[in-house]
Amino acid sequence: MIYGIDSSHVKISLLYCSVTNHDKSYRSNFSLTTYRIQFILYGIHLLNINEKIFYKLNFNTDKLNKWFLRSNYKNSYTFNSNNQISKFSISYDSSVDKFLFNVQIDNNFSIEILSNSWQNENEFDDISIHQIYLIKISTIKAITFFEFLEKAERLNLFFELAFASKVSFINLSIFNFQNNQEELKNESITVYYNRVSFLRENAQYDRPIFNFQMIEKKFDKILCNWMEIDSKLLPILNYLVKSFQNDYFFDPSNFMIVVNALEGFHRRFRDKKENKDKVEIPLKDRLNSLVNEFNSIRNFKRLKFNTFLISRNRHYYSHFYEKDFKYLYEMQDLINITFDLRKLLYCCVLREIGFDDELLNMINLELL
16 A cells, blocks of 8 residues: 645555656666556545444446436426527526435445436526435445445446446545544545456447336336345356457357356346256257246247257357267357347346346346
């Protein structure tokens, strides 16, 4: 760690600093050292990364407005007899941190979703109205910085899944308290770091595949399931996320990632229901079982899966047996079936976090 202060005497902690370069300055008697820094905490000298001193984390992102599709501002128009606008007005609710939603994740964690609006008066009498959504993660018992960061990353990944593209933090602030103080410290500590994301930078039209209005009635249950994803689903989710990585640079490995994830999903979540004799189920049968599970979904019905060919192609790219060569898809056909299989995998993940048939019928699979 490296500690410092800025010109306003604000404390700064640089975490996980590694030397990348030494430069000798010939105009002075000291050398310059360049560091690669993983995290910057602006507002604290963190003495130990394992200190359990944090109780709240706030963040907002660049796409929450598109996901919630709710506005604190309203437009009204008056029309004359010629059906032309003769008058209009704009109003907005400037209440600080207007409450929207509260979800209790477990005995220690809760998540609040708030919105806020404000105006800026610019030159030439222009007025700009802004709106943001704020996510607040709170805990009863203090936890470490990295434990809180993991919660924020998991929640942000939920929004990335909704858009099937990268969602960036606009700001990320964490709050701490000291054990020898009676009152909690409310000064925010701003967090800066480079996030690694395997999702596409921009989805088609940048529209969400599902939004808040679709899942509002079951949002608390879905969010709790999402935040508590266990080790059985996490590798499947990671494969789904990775499948978006090389959309524009396709090769057979993209196909393999999705097929292996589907096989793993069926093995982990469906074997107990369908494999009472504990015999090895062929990939073809596993895929047929998953496809049949979603055949009642409106946007899914049009997809055609030749599970025999899919299985032979997976077998070829796994072992390169010549006997499987005659079953190979042409490259464009392999691309098309990979995208269709990814839609199936997407539905499988959503099913496990609480999406029933009604919700799955509302999602826009075409954006995948």
